[in-house]
Amino acid sequence: MANVGIVIVSHSAKVAEGAADMVRQMVGDQVPLAFAGGNADGGLGTDVGAIMAAIEAAWSDAGVAILVDLGGAETNSEMAVELLDEDRRGRVAVCNAPIVEGAVIAAAEASGGSPLAVVKQVAEELSPQ
Amino acid sequence: MTAAPPADLIARLIEAVAATVTAHADELTALDQAIGDGDHGLNMRRGFDAVLAERDATAAKPLPDALKAIGMTLVMKVGGASGPLYGTLIMTMGKELAAGATPADAVRAFGAAIDALKARGKSEPGQKTMLDVLVPVHAALVADPRADVAAIAAAAADATIPMKAIRGRASFLGDRSIGHMDPGARSSSLIIAAVAGVLEG
Numbered sequence: 001m002a003n004v005g006i007v008i009v010s011h012s013a014k015v016a017e018g019a020a021d022m023v024r025q026m027v028g029d030q031v032p033l034a035f036a037g038g039n040a041d042g043g044l045g046t047d048v049g050a051i052m053a054a055i056e057a058a059w060s061d062a063g064v065a066i067l068v069d070l071g072g073a074e075t076n077s078e079m080a081v082e083l084l085d086e087d088r089r090g091r092v093a094v095c096n097a098p099i100v101e102g103a104v105i106a107a108a109e110a111s112g113g114s115p116l117a118v119v120k121q122v123a124e125e126l127s128p129q
Numbered sequence: 130m131t132a133a134p135p136a137d138l139i140a141r142l143i144e145a146v147a148a149t150v151t152a153h154a155d156e157l158t159a160l161d162q163a164i165g166d167g168d169h170g171l172n173m174r175r176g177f178d179a180v181l182a183e184r185d186a187t188a189a190k191p192l193p194d195a196l197k198a199i200g201m202t203l204v205m206k207v208g209g210a211s212g213p214l215y216g217t218l219i220m221t222m223g224k225e226l227a228a229g230a231t232p233a234d235a236v237r238a239f240g241a242a243i244d245a246l247k248a249r250g251k252s253e254p255g256q257k258t259m260l261d262v263l264v265p266v267h268a269a270l271v272a273d274p275r276a277d278v279a280a281i282a283a284a285a286a287d288a289t290i291p292m293k294a295i296r297g298r299a300s301f302l303g304d305r306s307i308g309h310m311d312p313g314a315r316s317s318s319l320i321i322a323a324v325a326g327v328l329e330g
């Protein structure tokens with residue numbers, strides 16, 4: 001698929017899954033989508049291995065936009081990106097945007113074929129600069 | 130740090146750090162409950178339990194590779210921001226050290242690791258984080274390789290109490306973060322004390 005993929009990373013598995021449901025409702029299967037929520041024990045937190053697996057699952061040659069909730073999700077997502085193969089690293093963007101609204105608007109933008117930089121920019125317009 | 134640390138030294142470092150994290154897990158959680166999400170003790174314990182479980186395989190590696198393995202285990206297991214933060218610190222030390230490193234090399238690698246940590250956390254000293262312990266400890270070691278780092282680290286952790294948090298969940302509390310020790314500063318001081326106890330003992 002040529003559209004940018006979307007990955008949702010929340011401390012909560014329920015938030016991650018629920019946000020992904022909202023994205024699916026909006027864009028169906030036009031956008032590769034995956035989510036990672038909770039730590040490795042199933043508690044609240046984020047899991048670098050699960051984030052890497054989600055990036056792999058939502059991989060698109062156009063790249064992947066990651067939407068995160070709080071600080072640990074951002075730090076763990078940036079760590080996961082750094083652990084990717086070098087040719088993929090530059091095609092993944094962690095977006096500074098509200099997780100639910102950001103994921104939905106990023107996916108809507110991605111479904112129209114926009115490049116990663118535009119998908120990221122549209123999501124980040126939701127955050128006050 | 131000796132020129133060629135025996136496997137025994139790496140194993141003893143792992144045991145000492147894991148033991149102190151376990152012994153203080155409830156305290157770290159209580160500190161994090163006061164100004165954060167209350168997961169620091171549990172997360173650190175999960176990470177260092179995993180490091181301890183890999184002790185023998187890790188201790189068989191040369192020191193740089195052992196540090197990289199410990200850091201990667203923390204990245205993958207901790208489950209909070211402290212995973213990539215401690216992981217980056219320890220992995221960078223592994224990358225910067227050659228086998229047969231001198232104590233001066235180790236202090237230089239520690240400085241490079243702190244720089245990598247600043248980039249990972251997008252943070253600087255004075256923001257009520259682990260950097261407020263690591264940076265003064267590094268400065269003391271640069272000035273005197275025989276500095277009493279356990280005492281310096283403990284005092285530096287205490288000095289985070291009056292600080293206002295600028296990074297992490299504690300920053301959401303604004304002025305209400307004042308009057309509490311930063312949990313990451315405390316865990317850093319505990320780990321430094323444990324490492325110093327093994328290296329000096």
Ligand SMILES: [Mg+2]
Pocket residue numbers: 161165166167168169209298
């Ligand atoms: Mg916490």
